[in-house]
Amino acid sequence: MDQSGVTAHTQKSPWGPAVPAAPSCSLADVMSEQLARQLDEENQTFPSLIDPADLLLSDDAPDTESDLMLAQMLQMQFDREFDDQLRREERKFNGESKVSISFENYRMVHPYEDSDSSEDEVDWQDTRHDPYRAEKPQTTPRKGFTGKGKNITTKHDEVMCGRKNTARMDNFAPEVHVGDGLGMDLKLSNQVFNSLKQHCYNEQKRSARVHEKKEHSTAEQAVDPRTRLLMYKMVNAGVLENINGCISTGKESVVFHANGGSLDEQPVPDEVVLKVFKTTLNEFKNRDRYIKDDYRFIDRFTKLNPRKIIRLWAEKEMHNLTRMKKAGIPCPDVVLLKKHILVMSFIGKDHVPAPKLKEVMLSSDDMKDAFYQVLNVMQQLYQECNLVHADLSEYNMLWHQGKVWLIDVSQSVEPMHPHGLEFLLRDCRNVSTFFQKRGVSEAMNAFELFNTVTRLNIPITEDEAEFVAEIVALEKRNEDHVQRRGKKMFPVASEDPPLEVDADD
The missing domain is CATH 1.10.510.10 (Transferase(Phosphotransferase) domain 1)
Structure with a gap:
């Protein structure tokens, strides 16, 4: 059937005059190589600054050949945005209340899965982002038998107790500055930890006594x-x-x-x-x-x-x-x-x-x-x-x-x-x-x-x-x-x- 002989069918409109149809185009004009070369020459007059081929061949470019990889990247970005919104909702819900509620279980990406998590989520033993960390990160030794019973690690291990004592220092009084521990494999012995704990306890009692004395006594220019x-x-x-x-x-x-x-x-x-x-x-x-x-x-x-x-x-x-x-x-x-x-x-x-x-x-x-x-x-x-x-x-x-x-x-x-x-x-x-x-x-x-x-x-x-x-x-x-x-x-x-x-x- 000759496509050139096909005339456009004009549909009549029941609410007004007929709308003229668009001019027809033959299939030969669409598939014409001459027309394709003409369009290509017109595009070459505005060359792009970066060649798409060079971008795809670069080492830093992500692998976009797999649809699964693209879907995973998009899903990860969506999960992070969801977690950010969840954090804002958590802060807004808790406000300045001393008793706070955590939405941690509703998060899509957890700290150990998200390499780009914020600093407040990094644990004291997490040194992945520390530029000064050793080649092998320090980890807590596993308890049990290793090496066919020759080396035994228990809960009384010196290295394990030292790191646990360092982590427990976060429970001390706010006046005790313990640091964040990043970049340092801190290990406190039981003797040092107990001494610090007793010192903090004594300081809290002394502060309470001083406060009570001020409350029940007349100061220099004030009254109780x-x-x-x-x-x-x-x-x-x-x-x-x-x-x-x-x-x-x-x-x-x-x-x-x-x-x-x-x-x-x-x-x-x-x-x-x-x-x-x-x-x-x-x-x-x-x-x-x-x-x-x-x-x-x-x-x-x-x-x-x-x-x-x-x-x-x-x-x-x-x-x-x-x-x-x-x-x-x-x-x-x-x-x-x-x-x-x-x-x-x-x-x-x-x-x-x-x-x-x-x-x-x-x-x-x-x-x-x-x-x-x-x-x-x-x-x-x-x-x-x-x-x-x-x-x-x-x-x-x-x-x-x-x-x-x-x-x-x-x-x-x-x-x-x-x-x-x-x-x-x-x-x-x-x-x-x-x-x-x-x-x-x-x-x-x-x-x-x-x-x-x-x-x-x-x-x-x-x-x-x-x-x-x-x-x-x-x-x-x-x-x-x-x-x-x-x-x-x-x-x-x-x-x-x-x-x-x-x-x-």
Whole structure:
């Protein structure tokens, strides 16, 4: 049949005019060699940069002759993409949870099958990708008999135990940097491994003790959780409007500034301070004598409960301030005592505390006036309040509104204390030395100041030891007299406010 005579059949469209058919082409034109050579010449005008034949003949080219090889390569690439997606889903599912779920069983290519796996999947013994590895990789010897029973390998083999101990180091604390082990055939003996394990255990226990100590003690400029809770309760109860921050730190306490509110419908001063006694007794171990021999608190003193000693210390300062306020001595007013937190009026103005006598620069007349004020205060404290400051110095006296104010009286004791007169002589020495250095000619020496305050008229000699011996003998006579009369002759002053006792105490 002549193909050239075949005419195209035009199909009629029921929805419109007929579509003209494409022009027919004879089979001879398709198989024409002349047409093929013409097309080949046209293609040669744009030669390719790389000859496909050269690419197929190169050594690096993959073998693409087998359809099975192509299918395996495509399947491997698909499996890797699937595993990557599975890892992303695993990370998204676990998030930051401490308990994670692994999708390892759903993976298509496992680490020992995938030579291009990521670094986090490489085991510590896997040195296939290590350029510095030996010709034969180190492997764990197999257990059992080898060489017709001549060589026996058991679980106690030195090489096997060394490598297992190295792998078990991953279970140590995060602070122990063990390395990844790649490129190194690490072998730890049992002795070294046990020593490291015991060291990590001891370090964890020590860290736990340090953390617990910080949680239950008052730091330099911070407070422990229990103290913070007490402070928050004061704010919530309306006693304090807010707590502004730390204004002073010392060996025994931290002082915070706050704005007052109301207490039992009574107004609290606009500005108050919170004296928080530190709950650690590192500095108090040498200061027990200030309170254990005080006849007001001797029945309640105990060395076995440090927190109660701190509360007793705060209670003692409250009683001493109350006595001083009754005698008219310039000192802070007591607002509230809550366990080891003492709330007092603020000595200063507009969040600025009054300067210490050590820091303020006064004229000669004002310094002379300050000396006589201190002398008068010491006499009132000894004769009217029946107290000895026991830590009086220029650091515990403030200059405010032209007057000297006394602070920090938690260690103050009564004169009948076994060491009360010795404490008073030390106070007199501190006061005399300070004012003499500031050029106050009227300042007396320590012995004259002692006699002026106490009115004991102890003979003053050139030998200081004789004066001190006379004081010690006087204290001894007072102690014997107190023991004969009984300790009840020094009760808590009736004018002192009642103590606040919490139900949980």
